Amino acid sequence: MRRGGRRGVAVRLALLAVPLAFFALFFAYPVAAITGRGLRADGAWQLSRALDVLTAPGIGDVLWFTLWQAAASTALTLALGLPGAYVFARLDFPGKRLLHAVVTVPFVLPTVVTGAAFLALLGRGGLLDERWGIRLDDGVWAILLAHAFFNYAVVVRTVGGLWAQLDPRQEEAARVLGAGRFAAWRRVTLPALAPSVAAAGLLVFLFTFTSFGVIQILGGPRYATLEVEIYRRTAQLLDLPTAAVLTLLQLALVAALLGAHALITRRAESALALTDPAGNAARPRGGAQWALLGGTLAVIALLLLLPLAVLVERSLSVDGGYGLAHYRALAGTESGTFVVAPWEAIGTSLRYAAVATAIALAVGGLAAAALTRRAARFTRGFDALLMLPLGTSAVTVGFGFLIALDEPPLDLRSSWILVPLAQALVGVPFVVRVLLPVLRAVDERLREAAAVLGASPLRAWREVDLPLVRRALLVAAGFAFAVSLGEFGATVFIARADAPTLPVAVARLLGRAGELNYGQAMALSTVLMLVCALTLLALESLRPAAWRGGRGGRGEWVV
Amino acid sequence: MKRTPISSPLLPGLALVLGAGLLTACGDDGGDGNGSGNDEGSGGDTVTVVTHDSFLVSDDVLARFTEETGHTVEILRGGDAGVMVNQAVLSAGNPQADVIFGLDNTLLSRALDAGILTPHTADGLDAVPEEYQLDADEHRVTPVDTGDICVNYDRAWFADAGLAPPETFEDLADPAYRDLLVVQNAATSSPGLGFLLGTVAAFGEDGWADYWERLADNGVEVVDGWEQAYNERFSGAGNGDRPLVVSYASSPPAGVVYGGDERPDEAPTGVATGTCFRQVEFAGLLDGAANPEGGRAFLDFLLTRDFQEDMPLQMFVNPVVEGAEVPEEFTRYGATVEDPLTMAPDDITAGRERWIEEWTSLVVR
Numbered sequence: 001m002r003r004g005g006r007r008g009v010a011v012r013l014a015l016l017a018v019p020l021a022f023f024a025l026f027f028a029y030p031v032a033a034i035t036g037r038g039l040r041a042d043g044a045w046q047l048s049r050a051l052d053v054l055t056a057p058g059i060g061d062v063l064w065f066t067l068w069q070a071a072a073s074t075a076l077t078l079a080l081g082l083p084g085a086y087v088f089a090r091l092d093f094p095g096k097r098l099l100h101a102v103v104t105v106p107f108v109l110p111t112v113v114t115g116a117a118f119l120a121l122l123g124r125g126g127l128l129d130e131r132w133g134i135r136l137d138d139g140v141w142a143i144l145l146a147h148a149f150f151n152y153a154v155v156v157r158t159v160g161g162l163w164a165q166l167d168p169r170q171e172e173a174a175r176v177l178g179a180g181r182f183a184a185w186r187r188v189t190l191p192a193l194a195p196s197v198a199a200a201g202l203l204v205f206l207f208t209f210t211s212f213g214v215i216q217i218l219g220g221p222r223y224a225t226l227e228v229e230i231y232r233r234t235a236q237l238l239d240l241p242t243a244a245v246l247t248l249l250q251l252a253l254v255a256a257l258l259g260a261h262a263l264i265t266r267r268a269e270s271a272l273a274l275t276d277p278a279g280n281a282a283r284p285r286g287g288a289q290w291a292l293l294g295g296t297l298a299v300i301a302l303l304l305l306l307p308l309a310v311l312v313e314r315s316l317s318v319d320g321g322y323g324l325a326h327y328r329a330l331a332g333t334e335s336g337t338f339v340v341a342p343w344e345a346i347g348t349s350l351r352y353a354a355v356a357t358a359i360a361l362a363v364g365g366l367a368a369a370a371l372t373r374r375a376a377r378f379t380r381g382f383d384a385l386l387m388l389p390l391g392t393s394a395v396t397v398g399f400g401f402l403i404a405l406d407e408p409p410l411d412l413r414s415s416w417i418l419v420p421l422a423q424a425l426v427g428v429p430f431v432v433r434v435l436l437p438v439l440r441a442v443d444e445r446l447r448e449a450a451a452v453l454g455a456s457p458l459r460a461w462r463e464v465d466l467p468l469v470r471r472a473l474l475v476a477a478g479f480a481f482a483v484s485l486g487e488f489g490a491t492v493f494i495a496r497a498d499a500p501t502l503p504v505a506v507a508r509l510l511g512r513a514g515e516l517n518y519g520q521a522m523a524l525s526t527v528l529m530l531v532c533a534l535t536l537l538a539l540e541s542l543r544p545a546a547w548r549g550g551r552g553g554r555g556e557w558v559v
Numbered sequence: 560m561k562r563t564p565i566s567s568p569l570l571p572g573l574a575l576v577l578g579a580g581l582l583t584a585c586g587d588d589g590g591d592g593n594g595s596g597n598d599e600g601s602g603g604d605t606v607t608v609v610t611h612d613s614f615l616v617s618d619d620v621l622a623r624f625t626e627e628t629g630h631t632v633e634i635l636r637g638g639d640a641g642v643m644v645n646q647a648v649l650s651a652g653n654p655q656a657d658v659i660f661g662l663d664n665t666l667l668s669r670a671l672d673a674g675i676l677t678p679h680t681a682d683g684l685d686a687v688p689e690e691y692q693l694d695a696d697e698h699r700v701t702p703v704d705t706g707d708i709c710v711n712y713d714r715a716w717f718a719d720a721g722l723a724p725p726e727t728f729e730d731l732a733d734p735a736y737r738d739l740l741v742v743q744n745a746a747t748s749s750p751g752l753g754f755l756l757g758t759v760a761a762f763g764e765d766g767w768a769d770y771w772e773r774l775a776d777n778g779v780e781v782v783d784g785w786e787q788a789y790n791e792r793f794s795g796a797g798n799g800d801r802p803l804v805v806s807y808a809s810s811p812p813a814g815v816v817y818g819g820d821e822r823p824d825e826a827p828t829g830v831a832t833g834t835c836f837r838q839v840e841f842a843g844l845l846d847g848a849a850n851p852e853g854g855r856a857f858l859d860f861l862l863t864r865d866f867q868e869d870m871p872l873q874m875f876v877n878p879v880v881e882g883a884e885v886p887e888e889f890t891r892y893g894a895t896v897e898d899p900l901t902m903a904p905d906d907i908t909a910g911r912e913r914w915i916e917e918w919t920s921l922v923v924r
Binding site for chain 1: 653669746747782789791797806807810814817875912923
């Protein structure tokens, strides 16, 4: 391999330096510190302790449940989300942009709030119970549906983003050559989509693998995952040795999964002809497309909009009637030590999210750029490494921060920056996963041509890669932003000065008795939904200028 | 290859937006206080207090502390009380704060055993009954407030059903009250644990498991946390259909105060006073505090009438200082618990994990 030669390697290493440092300092070091503290007692490694934990009765059940609920949730989310990805990528319909932003709203809602909505629909005395006597709050179905509710947008955005850029003429060509509609899709489009489907599946799996609030609220105390056990051991019992063993077990499982993912996608990624998405969507034609559109809209209405509507309804419900009293109460809130004025919480949330997005884009973008060429083995390993935070318990990271980042110059424990840093840790995997399939789909010959014409690697990247990944960059930014806006994990486990974000303020209100507190929590959740939807809409309206010209530009990017 | 336009405003635009966010965030750095005490030029330092999510104090009361002592107060919050204590134990010797507030009797031993606290005999301690001074020999912790975990009932439901509300643990296992009670997971919820400890205190090491078997046979429902139990399952708070829930003796007044402008003759919910387990909350000076003098002043402040009389309607807890006046709303709608169940912190620490595991296998799985 001569492209770029030694200089290319040097550039890639330089690009990797920032993400590597970020990962080492804010993930590897804290996690190693907290697990090390657990495994080393009295100056000696407690390995027999590890064996005791792993062979304890019940741990097998926890492990099995953790894995199968994550696999089932991923399968369900993909089954519901893939048609949605197609619909958003290929079909034009009124309200599409708004809906695209709205499906991401569940992603940012605190689980305690959505748990309430799901219980209202699926639980005892809920809508289904009253109409048909169906109750789902006792079984695992509520968990799976809630996971699909949260992660629907992951599939629609990750897969749909790439799908929208695939040139539909290739599939059309296959059909002209005699292939049936399904055969053409299976032979042409599916292989091209495979990497992004795998990426979406991986993200959803990792998210549900470490699911915490959903399992606790909807599954009740009967269902325990590794995450719940680690939380209990660390946050409640301070049983660090057991927590450390379970954390290592969790990491090992995630590493095995990432290895499998890398093996599968290595073969699947190939250069694709990427085009302007605006030219690839058309109004639905034919029964199949109308059915897909109708089915997707029905899924969105039932799975996503109905629970959200329940929250809005509750925020408006006052003394048996409807009114804006809870919103007025929010507006009248003085900025005290407990409840903050909502605009302050919105400001804090947006500020943290902006910083977290900037960090995630910088770190994830550099990593993705360095990982674009699949040459060296170590880059593959690093790719997997960057995904680990998603599969690691939030309480492990939070407590790790506490004992690792406690000395000057890095005594960040009480600093506001810790919040966006922790959020970016979860955002980076999204940025990498969204950018990589697109970057790798860029035809290498384009870069080579640029190099032959005398462009420096930077210039080649700017002129070849950047225009093609702008859309993916927006998708990635949207994810990083949404992750940050809704994040409630690691940062809860760090004592900080009082600048509550929206989800934290909601949780505080829910923790107190009184109808007014509950109503305000629901009202503030509605505000959180609006903030999320509006920001994503604004972000997505920043469409690249070259594409804004309209549909004629389609061929522009294709050699 | 066609030349690709590179003049898109997108990236610079995005960078600008995000950069602006970064700048505002940096500029707004109000809370970097790690106890190192930035001098505000008023002669005092910052006292940093680490506490749990439910801590609440009136702004003017806190302002009076600053006026009188010159110390400004910075509040750090670290999740629930258990998380907060564990964080403090892990940061032993190099604390994030000067004072820790919110240790309760279920967590006290852990904090004392870890040696994270420095003794201080707070002014005003002699007005605190001895039963609350659980570290009377060394004064490493100062009792600040008490609260009771009790079964709450929905008055209207029982009136409609023509049934007297339960008063005791025995009543709850009575078939007349079948399928009415919802409790929290003792493994993850602090009221859930308090209620379990209450039954252990009432029935003893040999009897509590039998009692819970009877409760299970009588249809007790276990949910994960207080929020689900009270907000979603309890009929007295709006959404649920079970008229009995484990909550606090102060939940009825809280429900009235945060229930709207109306002030009814009695609270819509009541307290089964025979089921109460008493929690005492403590504060202490952290070992290695950057501002120990300010920390001691803050501990003294916690026992002043100002603070003690502010607590009931802020955190919905009872003052520990004798003679502190409790607001009329708090007593009128609340219950007086004459004879709550208690347990020594050391016994709790010794039995806790075993009880939780046995309870889980009895009731949950």
